[in-house]
Amino acid sequence: MIQSSMSALRPLRTLLFGEHYSLTRFCSGFVSRMRYINRLKENDAACLSALQNGHIFLFHRLIPLLQCSDPETFRPIALTYSEVQSVLHKCGSDGSLLKESILIGCSEQNHAQFCLDVGELDPAAIAQNCKGTFMDLRKAFFLLEGAEAPLVAKAQALLQWHQINRFCGATGQLTQRNQAGSQRACSSSSIVYYPKMSPVVIVLVSDGKRCLLGRQSSFPRGLYSALAGFCDMGETLEEALRREVAEEVGLEVQNIIYSSSQHWPFPHSSFMLACHATVSPAHSQLNVDHLELEDARWFTEEEITCALQTGAACRAS
Numbered sequence: 001m002i003q004s005s006m007s008a009l010r011p012l013r014t015l016l017f018g019e020h021y022s023l024t025r026f027c028s029g030f031v032s033r034m035r036y037i038n039r040l041k042e043n044d045a046a047c048l049s050a051l052q053n054g055h056i057f058l059f060h061r062l063i064p065l066l067q068c069s070d071p072e073t074f075r076p077i078a079l080t081y082s083e084v085q086s087v088l089h090k091c092g093s094d095g096s097l098l099k100e101s102i103l104i105g106c107s108e109q110n111h112a113q114f115c116l117d118v119g120e121l122d123p124a125a126i127a128q129n130c131k132g133t134f135m136d137l138r139k140a141f142f143l144l145e146g147a148e149a150p151l152v153a154k155a156q157a158l159l160q161w162h163q164i165n166r167f168c169g170a171t172g173q174l175t176q177r178n179q180a181g182s183q184r185a186c187s188s189s190s191i192v193y194y195p196k197m198s199p200v201v202i203v204l205v206s207d208g209k210r211c212l213l214g215r216q217s218s219f220p221r222g223l224y225s226a227l228a229g230f231c232d233m234g235e236t237l238e239e240a241l242r243r244e245v246a247e248e249v250g251l252e253v254q255n256i257i258y259s260s261s262q263h264w265p266f267p268h269s270s271f272m273l274a275c276h277a278t279v280s281p282a283h284s285q286l287n288v289d290h291l292e293l294e295d296a297r298w299f300t301e302e303e304i305t306c307a308l309q310t311g312a313a314c315r316a317s
């Protein structure tokens with residue numbers, strides 16, 4: 001039936017697209033990659049085979065292995081299956097650890113990408129064999145180029161999620177992961193667990209002339225940031241944002257406009273939703289909750305520009 005309807009469509013296809021019509025011509029590289037990744041999540045054998053032909057990024061106890069090409073530029077090291085096998089052998093492991101690799105993506109060159117935590121092995125020996133260095137993600141996040149920081153952050157977040165979700169919350173039994181590492185399942189309760197992110201709002205509040213920034217006592221000296229907070233269960237983005245600003249600085253905001261989003265790996269996996277919002281100048285008096293924030297202040301555009309220029313000058317020197 002399908003066959004005959006496909007044949008019936010052929011003249012139309014030829015008219016529209018010419019003799020060399022093929023379905024794949026209309027699948028962009030992006031679509032093919034997304035479908036490929038999805039297939040690897042669903043098919044353990046396909047995923048294992050992709051691992052043998054893919055690229056693997058190593059971590060040691062959640063710290064990524066990076067290569068430093070010059071003092072300012074770091075890149076994650078993409079190793080092949082046989083390269084990792086050889087490094088593991090040199091470090092006294094039989095290589096079975098490789099099966100614990102977790103799928104994190106697919107490069108534009110169509111190589112499936114995986115990450116692997118070699119936490120039981122000697123990090124110095126691994127780093128030396130790979131000509132790399134293990135660097136804390138909080139530092140690495142700001143030194144990695146473009147798309148590489150989110151990839152490394154995603155890898156670390158997935159590795160961490162697997163490490164803390166080894167047991168079923170209902171039965172206490174060990175959970176089993178699929179080959180891609182996109183889920184864990186408990187055979188006793190049949191519960192399937194998926195990697196989780198906590199939704200977080202971050203908001204730049206303005207009174208029309210100034211913007212509001214705050215700092216926690218744990219922030220590095222001199223660092224101020226837009227206000228942020230975790231969404232509570234059942235809240236909308238707008239409700240969470242209004243509550244957080246009210247809690248932290250005692251203001252009521254309006255005119256909430258969504259701006260953008262990003263995955264944020266610290267302290268665990270958050271999904272940050274960034275917005276703009278306003279308060280009227282007549283209601284901009286701050287009442288800071290010092291249990292949550294060490295300080296919060298209104299900053300003028302000139303102050304922000306000056307601080308950014310000073311920061312850029314400090315980084316350049």
Ligand SMILES: NC(=O)C1=CN([C@@H]2O[C@H](COP(=O)(O)OP(=O)(O)OC[C@H]3O[C@@H](n4cnc5c(N)ncnc54)[C@H](OP(=O)(O)O)[C@@H]3O)[C@@H](O)[C@H]2O)C=CC1
Nearest residue numbers: 198200214216225226227228229230264266267268270292
């Ligand atoms: N300006 C900022 O604060 C910035 C924050 N971020 C990120 O935004 C997120 C929120 O930061 P923050 O301002 O500290 O959040 P909050 O203002 O919500 O305060 C943190 C407190 O919220 C409680 N909490 C509620 N839900 C969670 C959860 N799912 N995970 C952890 N704690 C929770 C905890 O309190 P208790 O332990 O008392 O229950 C925690 O100490 C973090 O991922 C942070 O890294 C990023 C950039 C800037």
Ligand SMILES: [Mg+2]
Nearest residue numbers: 227228229248
């Ligand atoms: Mg906060």
